[in-house]
Amino acid sequence: MAESVIIKNVTKTYRMYKTKGEQLKDLVLPGKSGSDFNAIEDISFAVEKGDVVGLVGINGSGKSTLSNIIGGIVPPTSGEVIVDGEVNVIAINAGLNSQLTGIENIEFKCLLMGYSKERIAKVMPEIIEFSELGDFIYQPVKKYSSGMKSKLGFAISVTADPDILIIDEALSVGDQTFADKSLAKMNEYKKRGKTIFFVSHNLSQVRSFCTKIAWIEGGHLREFGPTNIVMKNYSEFIKKYHKLSPEDQKAFRDKLANRRKQNNK
Template identity: 45%
Template sequence: MDNKITVSANHVTKKFDLAERQSDKVKVIFKFWGRGIPNFWAVKGVSFTAHAGETIGIIGTNGSGKSTLLEMVAGLSQPTSGEMTINGSTSIIAIGAGMRPQLTGRANIKLKALMQGMSEKEIDRKMDSIIEFSELGDFIDQPVKNYSSGMKSKLGFAISVYSDADIIIIDEALSVGDPTFTEKSLERTRRFKKEGKTIFFVTHSSAQMRKMADRVIWMHYGSVRMDGPIDEVLPKYDHFLKRFNQFSEPERLAYQKHYKNAQKDFNLNRLRQLEYNRHILDGDDMNAVTDKRAWTHSFTEDDEKMGIISKIFLIVISILTLITIDKNILNMSWTGVLNNPRHLITNLTPSKLSALEKRHSNKSTNDIVYNQNKYKVPENTSLYDVSSEFNVPIDKLMQVNHKSTTVLNPGDILIIPIEGEK
């Protein structure tokens, strides 16, 4: 096995703010204003290293933080504190990961392969092989939103099989689908290992884990409970599951509540103290730590590492952005608002926008000019849907928004050329 370290996690945490209202979500941006909003620490100070050619199984009950941890390994999200170092390219194989439901399987192959760094010529060269491996047949030209979970898993695995990523993350992707495809995928995963790739493997199947993993990390409500050879960790995990499943319903709920409350009450000061105590018990001389600043930063939230100048700059930029977004409204008189309410459609849903447009549908063509208004794209929406909803030619939408494709992502902001009064 190559000794090259491909992934290194050092006291990594991930916090989610449990803001219930929209105003609370805004307050969270400015920490000094949003104090008191509850938090949930999905990952609490995880440290490990992974090497080239190593297959690491990640186990744990639902809600243990497995997927959150692997999203940080894949670079899909950043740690709240600590350091996650990735040496190489990554590819995550999960049910539906990185796919656009409104696109066909073939279009998703192109999209995801481009995201993984393949050129268009390379994609065209590999397309038939990817489709053949997926076993989807004629369904490859159907929208992915019509696929079953097993079909999505097959497509995702087939795309990643032909990528050149250094780090492969398989998150429950082999828990669905037929046994024949699963065995074929396991065999391909073993080939990944021989090629020197690092593999993170998540499954609830002990049999699959024993076939694949060299080592197992047991995640338990955000923390690493055990990290070691599969023959040491898996028997203890199986013993835990057996006891856990023997709990009565009230006992199980009480157990889960205890650990989830601990995830809400967790804080970095406590983690720093625990780590300090551990080093002392191990006989380490903490007074000999030369880079005390680096030690402190390991237990500091990323947004708190900014200096006061950076924080002031961020606040000023945020305020200027809000002013810029609302400049049309701020510059309008009340009479203008009442006479032309379409200036206020920035965040309206398509149905509300259509209702406003119908009020002005009797205007003659000569009395019409175009105003530019913004529209936030919901899930499962294509440019064709937007064109139909707002009755705007698709070529005009593409021209105004400088788009060369009809693909839209949820949350994209589109400029809608709406007919308005002179």
């Protein structure tokens, strides 16, 4: 089967500062203040067309950074992502302008996706109906709850019918009815052979929906493979992690974070 997404040695590094003063000093004397932090480091794997890949890992592991790089929202610091097809990212607030109304956001995002005014007029009723926002569709997005933003973003993106879909915690907010409807839409895409990346802490959803898993830990790819194998290992890790005291959990996270820091002072 043809490859849909190839990720080659991808690293994303951010410059970190403790104070505004450090940031200003680094502008004047580059490299003399602050430190580098590798959000993800040297990640490589390939995804075939029709794969549904779950991105799992504890908070702060780098899942969203990786999904944003695959989606073209964030550029990698080094490495390469080769994508065969149109990509859409569904995440809370992704691409939404808080000053615009729901209707205006639909028009704006559809224009960015290359839709003609005629096509926008055609898909508008479908997007509004799927979003379940009712009269709120005419209100500024800044008045929306996180669940409402997710509904609007999801409704726009699934109507676009992309080749590759990235869902970043977009089903974790809002009501269960909408989440079920959205999952049904995702399963429809799955049956049609779309490539999907699914970021979620809902392990039962990941286990039932995904065909492969990429386990990200401390910015590194710990394991990639079939769902039944990787999820078994990840579930065992999560059970052990949750049995740790809050202090030991923090110590574990701090240890991972320290590995990702590069003090360049």
